[in-house]
Amino acid sequence: KQEVTQIPAALSVPEGENLVLNCSFTDSAIYNLQWFRQDPGKGLTSLLLIQSSQREQTSGRLNASLDKSSGRSTLYIAASQPGDSATYLCAVRGGTSYGKLTFGQGTILTVHP
Amino acid sequence: GAGVSQSPRYKVAKRGQDVALRCDPISGHVSLFWYQQALGQGPEFLTYFQNEAQLDKSGLPSDRFFAERPEGSVSTLKIQRTQQEDSAVYLCASSAAGLIGVETQYFGPGTRLLVL
Numbered sequence: 001k002q003e004v005t006q007i008p009a010a011l012s013v014p015e016g017e018n019l020v021l022n023c024s025f026t027d028s029a030i031y032n033l034q035w036f037r038q039d040p041g042k043g044l045t046s047l048l049l050i051q052s053s054q055r056e057q058t059s060g061r062l063n064a065s066l067d068k069s070s071g072r073s074t075l076y077i078a079a080s081q082p083g084d085s086a087t088y089l090c091a092v093r094g095g096t097s098y099g100k101l102t103f104g105q106g107t108i109l110t111v112h113p
Numbered sequence: 114g115a116g117v118s119q120s121p122r123y124k125v126a127k128r129g130q131d132v133a134l135r136c137d138p139i140s141g142h143v144s145l146f147w148y149q150q151a152l153g154q155g156p157e158f159l160t161y162f163q164n165e166a167q168l169d170k171s172g173l174p175s176d177r178f179f180a181e182r183p184e185g186s187v188s189t190l191k192i193q194r195t196q197q198e199d200s201a202v203y204l205c206a207s208s209a210a211g212l213i214g215v216e217t218q219y220f221g222p223g224t225r226l227l228v229l
Contacts, residue, residue, distance in 0.1 A: 100146060
């Protein structure tokens, strides 16, 4: 059974810092990996999707890397802003499933001015 | 265009009551997923539909949970005889692809269910 772990569980940083969120998964037979953002009381917003054949994806100040063989992904946020405060979720899509996502428990990020 | 919508947004039920949660996916999306998110946890898969066919219901926690998508668009998740452990946010997601697509799943805002 696929298990996804995110470290740290919570992170508080001052505005402007660069930061890294970590995600690990136990079964490397994945189809893709996705990073989501969840704001309180709201649904999930997809940030980046990395196919299993890719090593990284970038969008603005966000960069996500994937090392499938070691079962790891990192989300790098450059020059953090208070508006980045949210819960960040990592999810993997298994190669033999119908596309269901297995999520980590999330990292709660607080960026203070 | 409109995103995924869910109703109601909040539901309070007494233990033992039946509830029905509705999901309106993005128009034309083939795939529809239901997830359950307990407080402080990541979402967990419940069930998957491709059009009207329920292809995977392995995540439904008990036979009190039932989902349908009769016309391949709107879906309803029904929980019978609710228990306190059913309290959670129920998220619906849709994607344009069919089997093992590469597209992103688009999530609705969720229904927050509280069972007293």
